[in-house]
Amino acid sequence: MAKESLAEQVKLAIGRVVRPDGDEFVALHEPRFDGREQEYVTECISTGWVSSVGAFVDRFEKELAEVCGVQRAVATSNGTSALHICLLLAGVEVGDEVIVPTLTFVATANAVCYAGAIPHLADSEETSLGLDAVKLAAHLAQIAEKRDGGCFNQETGRKISALVPMHTFGHPVDLDALMRVAREWSIPLVEDAAESLGSYYRGTHTGGFGLVNALSFNGNKIITTGGGGAILTNDEELADRAKHLTTTAKRPHRWKFEHDMIGYNYRMPNLNAALGVAQLEQLPEFLERKRRLASHYADVFAKIDGVKFVREPDGTRSNYWLCPLLLDRGLEPELEAVLEATNDVGLMTRPVWDPMHRLSMFSDCPSMDLSVAENLAERLISIPSGSSCGQPSSEIVDS
Ligand SMILES: *Cc1c(COP(=O)(O)O)cnc(C)c1O
Numbered sequence: 001m002a003k004e005s006l007a008e009q010v011k012l013a014i015g016r017v018v019r020p021d022g023d024e025f026v027a028l029h030e031p032r033f034d035g036r037e038q039e040y041v042t043e044c045i046s047t048g049w050v051s052s053v054g055a056f057v058d059r060f061e062k063e064l065a066e067v068c069g070v071q072r073a074v075a076t077s078n079g080t081s082a083l084h085i086c087l088l089l090a091g092v093e094v095g096d097e098v099i100v101p102t103l104t105f106v107a108t109a110n111a112v113c114y115a116g117a118i119p120h121l122a123d124s125e126e127t128s129l130g131l132d133a134v135k136l137a138a139h140l141a142q143i144a145e146k147r148d149g150g151c152f153n154q155e156t157g158r159k160i161s162a163l164v165p166m167h168t169f170g171h172p173v174d175l176d177a178l179m180r181v182a183r184e185w186s187i188p189l190v191e192d193a194a195e196s197l198g199s200y201y202r203g204t205h206t207g208g209f210g211l212v213n214a215l216s217f218n219g220n221k222i223i224t225t226g227g228g229g230a231i232l233t234n235d236e237e238l239a240d241r242a243k244h245l246t247t248t249a250k251r252p253h254r255w256k257f258e259h260d261m262i263g264y265n266y267r268m269p270n271l272n273a274a275l276g277v278a279q280l281e282q283l284p285e286f287l288e289r290k291r292r293l294a295s296h297y298a299d300v301f302a303k304i305d306g307v308k309f310v311r312e313p314d315g316t317r318s319n320y321w322l323c324p325l326l327l328d329r330g331l332e333p334e335l336e337a338v339l340e341a342t343n344d345v346g347l348m349t350r351p352v353w354d355p356m357h358r359l360s361m362f363s364d365c366p367s368m369d370l371s372v373a374e375n376l377a378e379r380l381i382s383i384p385s386g387s388s389c390g391q392p393s394s395e396i397v398d399s
Contacts, residue, residue, distance in 0.1 A: 005341075006304070006306045006307065006327075006331065006334050006337070006338065007334060007338045007342075009304050010304065010307060011341040011342050011345060011347065013297075013300040013301060013304060014383050014384065016300060017293070017297055017300055018293075018389045019347075023346065024346070025346040026346060026384045027348050028220070028348045028349070028350060028383075028384055028385065028386070029220045029322060029384075029385050029386045030386040030388060031219055031386075032282070032286065032388055034282065035278045035281050035282045036277075036278045037274075037278040037279070040056065040275070040277055041271060041275060041278075044056065044274045045271075050269060050270055050271045051271075052265075052268075054269075054273065055270070056270045056274040056277055057267070057269075059273070060073075060276045061073045061075050061230070063277065064215075064232075064276075064280065067197075067205070067283065068197070068205045068208060068232055070233060071234045071239065072232070072234075072236060072239035073215075073230045073231070073232050073239075074230060074239055074242040074243050074246060075228060075267070075268035076229040076230060076246050076266045076267065076268055077229065077246075077265075077268055078216065078218065078227050078228060078229045079194040079217070079218060079221075079229035080110060080114075080216075080229070081229060081266040082215065082216070082230055082266075083194075083214040083229075084111045084264075084266075085212075085242055085246055085266065086111075086190045086210075086213065086214050086231055087162055087190060088245065089211070089212045089231075089241060089242060089245075090162045090210075090212060091161055091188060092112075092115045093116070093117070093161065094115075094116030094117070095117070095118075095159075096115075096116075096117040096118070096161040097117060097118050097120040097153055097156065097158045097160045098115075098117045098118070098119060098120060098161060098163075098164060099120045099160060099163045099187070100112060100119050100121065100356070101122055101123075101124055101130060101131045101164075101165065101373065102121040102123065102355040102357050102370050102373045103124045103168070103352065103353065103355050103356075103377060104166045104192070104356065105166075105194070105353055106353065106359065108164060109121075109356045109362055109365075112164075117162075118365060119356060119362055119365045120365065120366045120367065121355075121368070121370060122135070122136050122370075123136075123368055123369060123370050123371070123373050124372055124373040125174075125372060126326075126376065128167075128168065128171050128173045128174055128313045128316075129324065129376065129380070130165055130166060130168050130171070130172075130173030131174075133174050133177030133180070134177070135369075136178070136181055136368070137180075137181050139368040144160060144185060146186060149186060150187075151185040151186055151187050161187070162187060162188050162189075162190050163178065163181070163182050163187045163190070164189075164190045164192050165189070165191060166193075166194070167193055167195055167199055167206050169195055169324050169382070170195050170196045170198070170318045170319040170320055171196075171199070171310070171312055171324075172196060172199050172201040172313065172317075172318065174313070175191075175202075175206075175209050179209065188210070189210040189211060190210045190211060190213060191206060191207055192214055193206045193207035194215060195216070195319075195321050195322070196318075196319060197221070197223060197283070198222055198286070198287045198319035199317060200316060200317040201315070201316050202315050207232040208232060208234060211238065212231055212232070212233045212242065213231070213232045214229060214231060214232075215229055215230040215231075217229060217230070217272075217279075221321065222283070222286055222287075222319055222387075223279035223282070223286065224275070224276075225272040225276040225279070226272050226275055227272065228268045228273075230268075245263050245264055245266075246264055246266040246267055247263065247266075247267050248263040248264070248265055249263025285387075286387040287319055289388075289389075290321070292390070293323065293385065293389050294309075294311075294320040296390055298311060306328050306334070307326065307328065309323070309324070309326075310324040310325070310326050320385065322382045323382065323384075324380055324381070324383075325380070325383055326376075326379050326380055326381075327379040328379075329375070329379070331379070332375075335379065338381055339351060342383075347383075347384060348384060349381050349382060349383050350381070350382045351377070351381060351382075352377050352380040353377070354377065355370060355373050357370055
């Protein structure tokens with residue numbers, strides 16, 4: 001019996017899960033506004049508090065810190081600006097190196113450059129899709145030395161001043177192992193938790209393990225403020241400095257403009273925070289819906305040879321922000337066919353990002369062997385993952 005091609009099987013399986021009886025376009029990830037968004041945004045407009053100060057900013061920061069189980073959250077204009085400030089607060093200086101996964105969204109590496117530092121690109125592993133701590137430890141043992149209380153790259157002479165793991169598609173990276181490496185080499189840890197709001201590592205919310213950590217609320221993230229981000233920390237003093245740096249470094253005064261350093265205009269407008277408060281109220285429901293979708297996907301893909309649905313790593317709870325499919329090794333040539341077959345019928349799928357070392361501006365960055373990340377990039381496919389996906393329509397109306 002002639003079997004359907006892999007691309008055909010994947011297309012049918014996704015269709016079965018996300019649109020059992022229709023043929024409407026299904027986006028990769030759509031925002032959902034079923035809560036009090038209109039009410040809160042209208043409140044900003046009718047009170048005139050739309051811009052950089054306002055009650056919703058304070059409320060969003062307080063509620064976000066609670067949800068993430070950290071002492072403090074500082075809202076910012078976007079996730080990239082949050083990362084930039086995190087790096088400055090971790091002590092990254094001009095001419096330093098910062099370890100980032102080569103398999104990440106470009107913003108992680110860009111933020112390193114905003115701080116005047118150089119990305120040092122590291123490989124990933126297949127379970128979490130994030131930084132490989134074992135390989136990183138071996139690499140540092142080869143190239144690094146500890147002196148003056150810090151870690152230095154002997155090959156370039158530069159200080160390695162931060163380690164920035166990223167929780168790929170919401171799957172938490174192996175934080176215990178990475179924290180051990182960071183401690184051993186005296187490198188401050190900063191989590192790029194832009195994709196992992198609602199994800200837990202051994203029972204603790206991601207974004208609370210590093211010294212300072214970044215979230216994003218861009219339009220495609222699990223909750224959105226239109227555009228926005230946040231800095232999370234358990235250190236009150238660092239939080240105060242984050243607030244100061246992101247608000248033009250203005251000292252509190254009733255009428256005077258007193259700025260005591262070069263600050264940034266990275267604050268989140270009240271209008272966006274209003275949207276954020278409403279979205280945060282729905283986070284538990286979004287997470288539940290995404291878990292149900294992920295479990296559907298896991299079921300249908302378990303029956304297809306050649307591809308697997310990447311589940312959350314043991315000991316973690318993923319937010320399943322974007323559901324990842326991984327082709328078996330050897331099936332890399334099928335990637336394009338799968339992307340084409342699905343997108344052709346209005347089921348949006350995407351490959352993962354090009355690894356950073358493949359981009360012209362980062363091609364000369366210091367790095368280690370990056371073969372696993374390179375291979376993952378040839379096999380990973382993101383499939384429709386919005387929290388409205390795969391739910392019977394009656395349920396959407398009722399809830
Ligand atoms: C979305 C994202 C960012 C940046 O967030 P913006 O709000 O778009 O600036 C940073 N890192 C990762 C991994 C992301 O996915």
